[in-house]
Amino acid sequence: MMNGKRIVKWVFAFACTIMAGCGFALAGEGYGLYKNAVQEVSLEEKVNEIRSQESFTSLEDMPETYVQAVVSVEDHRFYDHFGLDLIAIGRAVVNDIKAGRYVEGGSTITQQLAKNLYFSQEKTMNRKAAEVFLALELEQKYTKDEILELYVNSIYFGDGYYSVGEASEGYFGKPASEMNDYECTLLAGVPNAPSKYAPSKNLALAEKRQQKVLSRMEACGYITEEETTIMAAQLVALN
Template identity: 50%
Template sequence: MKRKPKSLIKKFVLRLFAALFCIIAVVFLVFGIKGYSMYRDAVTACPIPQMVSSIQSRENFVEYEELPTIYIDAVISVEDKRFESHCGVDFIAIGRAVWNDIKAMSFVEGGSTITQQIAKNQYYTQEKKLERKFAEIFTAIELEKYCSKQEIFELYVNTIYFGDGYYGIYDAAKGYFGKQPSELSDYEAIMLAGLPNAPSAYSPSTNPELAYSRMKIVLSKMVECNAITQEEAEVILTDGK
């Protein structure tokens, strides 16, 4: 008889988890269907090949081979460390983001990959809605089917906002440092890699201290991803001062 309360509690907890799972499943199904509809409407209005071609034909489009290797490594390390291996969606990052959002009871983390960011910026608004997130995911998966990883990276760096009115790596390199992207120093390249996270806040021209702090975060991510060593990171910081 003494075990009965524990048994009842266990059953209650199991039923509670089952109910929560069902609710979450229904929510994801409903918003997933809405998101798929948004995705189909978006890529019907502007097919992915058309979107890609319009970006690649822009003046001052910078190709992958023209980008400093350290800039590529910096962007991947800080924005999407599993970029080379995922299908356009990083389910590990999404799982972490969902958990953090649930804990905060708000949209505090997105978990978007580089591919998803392209999808969002080219097709959808910045509204934090669940159906838009699903639409972004569907679009990212299709984009990965159409483009190589290098092409996707090109699309990202040629369209992302760097602050001070600079869209794309060419304008950012010219505007902030008066250089072609291929001429950037390691310090400059890594600083630019950190700006898109919050371009207005991290602008080197208006907030140099914040830009420097952000750059140190990028360097730490690069060390974590084994893109550079700690010693190399320290040299880059020293050389840039």
């Protein structure tokens, strides 16, 4: 059972999100899209599909460097928010207004998982609203570690690889649990744009993205400036 404060927190966050990113008129459309999706195939079924995959890798079997790298570069407030990052949403709204079109969504790892489970990559506001509803359900039913685990086991890494396990085997010839720091930080940057950052497509560009991953890890406090320099040198040596 959720306590009163948590309910208020969710309601406030949802209201802010809908007003900032979707608008009241689209909330109903988004809710309908969300309800239709989970009625057709339940969330539990979708989660079980991911967990039953041969390539599924549990979070405890993933190298700590990989987990830290993913959180740093994808959603550094992941363990602090409740599925929606209001700071990121506010920034996205400002950027969308400046651009005069929908260019940024401020999506969290939870929202990205929601999208991967049910929705297309099409950037429409009603789909974004549906994603919000599903993200809240995910946060209610699963722990943060479970959500992160499901996320890295369902995202696209290029070359037909749809999980960290498949990507590690495909790119490095080893299970994800055996990835070294170079492989962890390289792979963490790929899902942002697999067509550009897949190691098989352009290794130099993938390694440029890898440097961004290291910078984010430092900014998030996972590694120090000195450790960043040392790790960067080690990555060059490993490659």
